[in-house]
Amino acid sequence: MEKITQDYFDVIGTYWNKYVKEKEPLPRSLDTIRPEILDSWRRSLEYQVSPFEMKHFILSRQELDYVLKENKHLISIAHDHMQKLYFYVKGTNFALALVNKDGCVIDLLADDELIQKKAHNTGLELGCLRSEKIVGTSGIAICLALGAPYAVYGKEHFIQTHHDYICCAAPIYGQNKELIGCLALIGPYKLVPAHSLGMITAAADGVEKELRLKMAYEEMSEINSKLQFTLNSLSSGILLINRIGRITQYNEKASEILNISYDLLNVHINEIFSDMNTVEEILYTKNSIYNKEATVNNSSGNTITVMLNVVCNSHDATNIILKFDRIETVHKLVNKIGGFTAKYTFDSIIGQSSCIEGVKNMGRLAAKNDSNLLILGESGTGKDVLAQAVHNASRRYEGPFIAINCASLPKGLIESELFGYETGAFTGANKSGNPGKFELADGGTLFLDEIGDMPLELQATLLRVLQNKEIIRIGGKKPKAVDVRIIAATNTDLAAAVKEKLFRSDLYYRLNVLSIEMPPLRERKEDIPLLIDYFVGLHGSGEIHINPLTSEIRQKCNDYSWPGNVRELENVVERLLITAGNDTIPVEQLFNSLLRTDFTKNISPLVGSFDGKPEENLSCPQSDTSFDSPAKEYSRIVAVLREEHGHVASAAQRLGIPKRTLYRKIKKYNLDLESYRKW
Numbered sequence: 001m002e003k004i005t006q007d008y009f010d011v012i013g014t015y016w017n018k019y020v021k022e023k024e025p026l027p028r029s030l031d032t033i034r035p036e037i038l039d040s041w042r043r044s045l046e047y048q049v050s051p052f053e054m055k056h057f058i059l060s061r062q063e064l065d066y067v068l069k070e071n072k073h074l075i076s077i078a079h080d081h082m083q084k085l086y087f088y089v090k091g092t093n094f095a096l097a098l099v100n101k102d103g104c105v106i107d108l109l110a111d112d113e114l115i116q117k118k119a120h121n122t123g124l125e126l127g128c129l130r131s132e133k134i135v136g137t138s139g140i141a142i143c144l145a146l147g148a149p150y151a152v153y154g155k156e157h158f159i160q161t162h163h164d165y166i167c168c169a170a171p172i173y174g175q176n177k178e179l180i181g182c183l184a185l186i187g188p189y190k191l192v193p194a195h196s197l198g199m200i201t202a203a204a205d206g207v208e209k210e211l212r213l214k215m216a217y218e219e220m221s222e223i224n225s226k227l228q229f230t231l232n233s234l235s236s237g238i239l240l241i242n243r244i245g246r247i248t249q250y251n252e253k254a255s256e257i258l259n260i261s262y263d264l265l266n267v268h269i270n271e272i273f274s275d276m277n278t279v280e281e282i283l284y285t286k287n288s289i290y291n292k293e294a295t296v297n298n299s300s301g302n303t304i305t306v307m308l309n310v311v312c313n314s315h316d317a318t319n320i321i322l323k324f325d326r327i328e329t330v331h332k333l334v335n336k337i338g339g340f341t342a343k344y345t346f347d348s349i350i351g352q353s354s355c356i357e358g359v360k361n362m363g364r365l366a367a368k369n370d371s372n373l374l375i376l377g378e379s380g381t382g383k384d385v386l387a388q389a390v391h392n393a394s395r396r397y398e399g400p401f402i403a404i405n406c407a408s409l410p411k412g413l414i415e416s417e418l419f420g421y422e423t424g425a426f427t428g429a430n431k432s433g434n435p436g437k438f439e440l441a442d443g444g445t446l447f448l449d450e451i452g453d454m455p456l457e458l459q460a461t462l463l464r465v466l467q468n469k470e471i472i473r474i475g476g477k478k479p480k481a482v483d484v485r486i487i488a489a490t491n492t493d494l495a496a497a498v499k500e501k502l503f504r505s506d507l508y509y510r511l512n513v514l515s516i517e518m519p520p521l522r523e524r525k526e527d528i529p530l531l532i533d534y535f536v537g538l539h540g541s542g543e544i545h546i547n548p549l550t551s552e553i554r555q556k557c558n559d560y561s562w563p564g565n566v567r568e569l570e571n572v573v574e575r576l577l578i579t580a581g582n583d584t585i586p587v588e589q590l591f592n593s594l595l596r597t598d599f600t601k602n603i604s605p606l607v608g609s610f611d612g613k614p615e616e617n618l619s620c621p622q623s624d625t626s627f628d629s630p631a632k633e634y635s636r637i638v639a640v641l642r643e644e645h646g647h648v649a650s651a652a653q654r655l656g657i658p659k660r661t662l663y664r665k666i667k668k669y670n671l672d673l674e675s676y677r678k679w
């Protein structure tokens with residue numbers, strides 16, 4: 001800033017008289033007046049500011065409150081700086097003002113005398129407007145117009161009453177380099193302290209820096225709270241740790257899983273994970289870890305198993321993310337995705353015959369307690385359906401329903417399927433180990449279908465598990481408690497198998513705490529019409545109807561022995577729906593198609609095709625009995641298994657044979673079910 005001399009001060013008074021007071025036209029430039037002053041005078045004249053009268057424009061209380069709120073950060077930071085500065089000018093009749101970008105005074109520190117004079121000369125008070133449009137040329141007005149520090153001396157001011165004052169102002173910029181206001185020092189120009197403009201500029205600079213820091217800090221806190229909000233919305237436990245293993249951030253789910261109420265910040269993960277190998281693996285190998293089972297300590301001193309995933313960006317990663325879920329949660333998900341849920345309820349067991357009503361009543365009783373249940377009955381009578389209904393009516397209905405067919409698995413695999421295995425338990429085993437069906441069924445029901453086919457040597461292990469309610473994985477040492485209700489089913493005569501020493505008597509008695517016998521369809525023929533309606537609804541498009549059964553047809557149904565039971569009836573209906581198109585199916589057609597078969601021989605009604613065409617033309621069930629050579633049988637089974645992606649129940653349904661028979665044939669032809677599952 002150029003030095004203002006007494007000469008300049010005298011000469012400026014002359015010019016003010018000429019151009020402001022007398023309103024002579026202002027020249028484009030005048031060497032003797034600072035150009036910024038000349039420009040501001042010009043603007044002030046345009047705004048029609050009166051040079052002789054100080055107009056007071058003060059915001060209403062409401063407007064002021066709004067402006068103060070809008071600028072609260074600026075005010076809170078600037079106030080400290082203003083106080084420090086005011087300490088040096090206090091008592092010298094000077095005022096310090098914080099002004100917003102629109103020229104409104106939003107904070108003021110001033111000597112009483114100056115404030116008392118406000119009505120007459122300075123017009124300075126909280127909420128007053130000091131913009132060029134109101135007060136004409138002033139330090140504040142030019143500073144806000146130029147966005148640079150500026151001092152206006154004595155008669156440079158546009159309004160006469162300001163001629164005894166100096167006004168130094170320095171701009172304050174916001175985070176995005178936008179002008180947000182200025183800091184001004186106003187007082188009698190004759191008493192002006194040396195370097196006033198420098199002082200006010202330094203203070204404004206300090207305000208600006210602190211404000212930026214505060215804004216950056218607030219932005220960071222906001223990002224952090226968004227991150228924390230995101231982390232808390234996750235259903236997995238999350239721990240962020242630094243390279244030495246101390247927790248730097250975590251989410252609510254982590255505290256919940258670990259059952260820890262204290263702050264986890266800075267806690268070392270060796271206090272969390274009970275297995276030091278896991279801690280070392282996380283900290284020293286610096287490799288990401290996928291789905292590893294790990295044990296963690298919870299606050300009650302118990303260990304719980306979690307499924308752990310570790311994400312490490314690179315070998316010199318400073319942050320490592322640990323994501324973990326309760327193993328039970330993972331199992332629930334697996335069960336849900338794998339379809340290990342029970343869909344049938346007692347209401348969806350179709351039938352009103354007294355024997356099926358008896359079964360339902362027994363089932364409801366069984367659902368009320370947790371004892372093992374044995375379901376007996378021929379193939380296709382609905383043992384699986386009943387087991388699901390019992391599960392759904394039991395207290396375990398929200399838990400998994402896991403079914404395993406003991407006849408379907410090669411002997412060597414049943415054990416690992418049931419009890420799981422640890423890492424490297426045997427060649428070909430999954431690297432990270434695998435839970436068995438018992439673990440997956442934890443909290444729910446395990447349905448052991450075809451229990452009669454359980455190999456004798458495994459029966460002892462199963463008995464032990466049923467007694468102790470804990471399993472040990474193959475290759476593992478630690479027993480694991482499991483809370484599983486067992487429902488077993490068989491279509492073989494277990495009591496006879498016990499006598500022939502093919503089934504352990506102790507296991508038989510353990511399973512046979514409660515038993516329910518599913519009646520064959522031939523003993524509840526009154527349910528057939530209901531079942532037909534049900535299967536038409538289930539498999540039809542909704543537009544197909546079946547006419548009521550004639551007495552002749554009823555008689556035919558009664559004469560037929562339904563060796564495949566409900567499954568067979570379902571197959572017949574499904575097949576008819578495929579061949580019938582969209583019309584009403586005359587019930588005669590249904591049973592004429594049955595008539596093509598020789599009921600008296602008790603063979604499946606699905607032999608051959610309904611329309612006499614070769615079987616290959618039909619994409620519908622075909623009984624195995626129709627295969628006239630093992631080669632044809634083999635290729636038909638392979639084709640259906642392939643189409644059904646190795647799903648035995650669906651394949652058996654399509655082939656029109658019981659699952660058990662299909663399993664026998666799979667064994668006979670040495671077929672690898674897994675290879676079809678990949679199709």
Ligand SMILES: Nc1ncnc2c1ncn2[C@@H]1O[C@H](COP(=O)(O)OP(=O)(O)OP(=O)(O)O)[C@@H](O)[C@H]1O
Pocket residue numbers: 348349350351377378379380381382383384385386449491566567570658659660
């Ligand atoms: N009461 C019923 N209500 C509705 N559908 C039934 C009923 N009983 C059986 N089903 C149907 O029959 C099919 C065969 O039933 P399920 O598999 O339960 O028989 P199962 O006795 O377990 O046979 P297997 O001994 O061959 O395993 C089921 O898929 C279901 O569609």
